Amino acid sequence: MHAYTEKIRDAARRLLAEKKVDGVIGFRRGTLPLMNEPVFVRHVDHVDQLIWDGNCGINLANYLTKRKDRVAVVAKGCDSRNIVVHIQENQITRDQLHILGVPCQGMLDRKGILRALNGREPLEVEETDSQVRVSGEGFQEVFARREVLQDNCKICIHRNPVIYDELLGEMVEEPTDVDRYEDVRRLESLSVEERWNHFEELIASCIRCYACRNACPQCYCPTCFVDESRPQWVGKSLDPTDTRTFHLLRAYHMAGRCTDCGACERACPMNIKVRQFTKKLEKDAKELFDYEVGIVLEERPPLDTYRPDDPQDFIK
Amino acid sequence: MSEWEPKIVAFLCNWCSYGAADLAGVSRLQYPANIRVIRVPCSGRINPKFILAALRHGADGVWVSGCHPGDCHYIEGNYYARRKFALLKSLLEHTGIDPRRLHFSWISSAEASKFAQVAREVVETVRAAGPSRHFIKTLPQGEAAWGQATAELQAEVV
Numbered sequence A: 001m002h003a004y005t006e007k008i009r010d011a012a013r014r015l016l017a018e019k020k021v022d023g024v025i026g027f028r029r030g031t032l033p034l035m036n037e038p039v040f041v042r043h044v045d046h047v048d049q050l051i052w053d054g055n056c057g058i059n060l061a062n063y064l065t066k067r068k069d070r071v072a073v074v075a076k077g078c079d080s081r082n083i084v085v086h087i088q089e090n091q092i093t094r095d096q097l098h099i100l101g102v103p104c105q106g107m108l109d110r111k112g113i114l115r116a117l118n119g120r121e122p123l124e125v126e127e128t129d130s131q132v133r134v135s136g137e138g139f140q141e142v143f144a145r146r147e148v149l150q151d152n153c154k155i156c157i158h159r160n161p162v163i164y165d166e167l168l169g170e171m172v173e174e175p176t177d178v179d180r181y182e183d184v185r186r187l188e189s190l191s192v193e194e195r196w197n198h199f200e201e202l203i204a205s206c207i208r209c210y211a212c213r214n215a216c217p218q219c220y221c222p223t224c225f226v227d228e229s230r231p232q233w234v235g236k237s238l239d240p241t242d243t244r245t246f247h248l249l250r251a252y253h254m255a256g257r258c259t260d261c262g263a264c265e266r267a268c269p270m271n272i273k274v275r276q277f278t279k280k281l282e283k284d285a286k287e288l289f290d291y292e293v294g295i296v297l298e299e300r301p302p303l304d305t306y307r308p309d310d311p312q313d314f315i316k
Numbered sequence B: 001m002s003e004w005e006p007k008i009v010a011f012l013c014n015w016c017s018y019g020a021a022d023l024a025g026v027s028r029l030q031y032p033a034n035i036r037v038i039r040v041p042c043s044g045r046i047n048p049k050f051i052l053a054a055l056r057h058g059a060d061g062v063w064v065s066g067c068h069p070g071d072c073h074y075i076e077g078n079y080y081a082r083r084k085f086a087l088l089k090s091l092l093e094h095t096g097i098d099p100r101r102l103h104f105s106w107i108s109s110a111e112a113s114k115f116a117q118v119a120r121e122v123v124e125t126v127r128a129a130g131p132s133r134h135f136i137k138t139l140p141q142g143e144a145a146w147g148q149a150t151a152e153l154q155a156e157v158v
């Protein structure tokens, strides 16, 4: 996994030296353990900041919207799919991009690890292919890597980049035995009132910071509906109806666009499982329109096309 | 007080269902008066925000009606709309909105009797679902308490 770090740096050095790109978007070490931060490297001298490990869960496609320059971007499976969506939606063109594909082994669930540490502060984190060793003052904990992956990474079936200019490592094996919609089906089996209550509890602690929106590459409207005032589609208060409206519309705006990259959930300071909204849409788009987001560049997104015989049993 | 009557917001396409409502009226077909019509240029014009806004403003049910597939005045607006509605309806129901509150239909401008019949059906289904409460804001305390809390706060600030 850390082998990628050298390969990313080599590629960045080469691309910058040859002036093939104006900059390289990747990750550098954050100020806290388990938190890498995106970095934009414009100069060969700064290339050594770039790193790769299990804390690169932020989606870098988020930094490509409406760019004018030519950039290289480090992309794991999900980032590459969001890049596809960006190209489909004319947010950037394919030839502005040099995609450094990184076959992915899943990203670490920082909040889960912190919970398991139970208040003890992690100072050092070491990773191998199968283990994560977290240590701090007077303690050391070893986790099985598989156990501390982000929820979405545990069920990810597109770990390899779907689009790239160079691949920085061997393709990883895609899991074939995961059930992506087990949780959605569980909810579907509840009564309508139980479902209402479930979601009410789910978002009860939402502070409407919009971090989930900001972290999402697909949320790029110049004016978000939450900021519109005439008409005002969602109230500014923390009243449950306002919060619910926000979550429904945010999720709906992801219909046929969300790659389940988990950046939203990762960003939420209140640990709200916002993917529960978007995953239903993902499942429906698959079942109704046989569509998987961000896989085929030439395809149109499901809400930007139609078939005359689309399902319509719900229409009188 | 009189018995509760459901309020239904109906988004009707100008080129078909709106005409059907008109024709139903001219033909003196009976349909319940619970329907508040909003005329839209095409079912494709309907943004999911409109449907949520109707619920937030106190509608007990929402009904969307457009031209039959193949008959859209703008050729394909209703085909796109159909996909949008399918996902929206499913998402709303999944998150706990009673399916009886959301209705969709295709009604051409000649189908006055279908209009009247669907209108009756919609009203009766929403009536059975009862008053919609989920999207109605409730202040955490009575208004008097709010007034007092604000007064206290003000006293502190000044």
Ligand code: SF4
Binding pocket: A057, A076, A077, A078, A079, A104, A105, A106, A107, A152, A153, A154, A156, A157, A158, A159, A160, A260, A261, A262
């Ligand atoms: S969603 Fe898939 S590609 Fe993205 S970080 Fe998780 S495992 Fe990697």
Ligand code: SF4
Binding pocket: A205, A206, A207, A208, A209, A210, A211, A212, A213, A267, A268, A269, A270, A271, A272, A274
């Ligand atoms: S990041 Fe979390 S707390 Fe903030 S608006 Fe989104 S769900 Fe709410």
Ligand code: SF4
Binding pocket: A059, A215, A216, A217, A218, A254, A257, A258, A259, A260, A261, A262, A263, A264, A265, A275, A278
């Ligand atoms: S909604 Fe969340 S999971 Fe979906 S693309 Fe946006 S950040 Fe990723």
Ligand code: FES
Binding pocket: B013, B014, B015, B016, B041, B042, B043, B044, B066, B067, B071, B072, B073, B074, B075, B077, B078
């Ligand atoms: S014009 Fe009636 S649905 Fe498009």
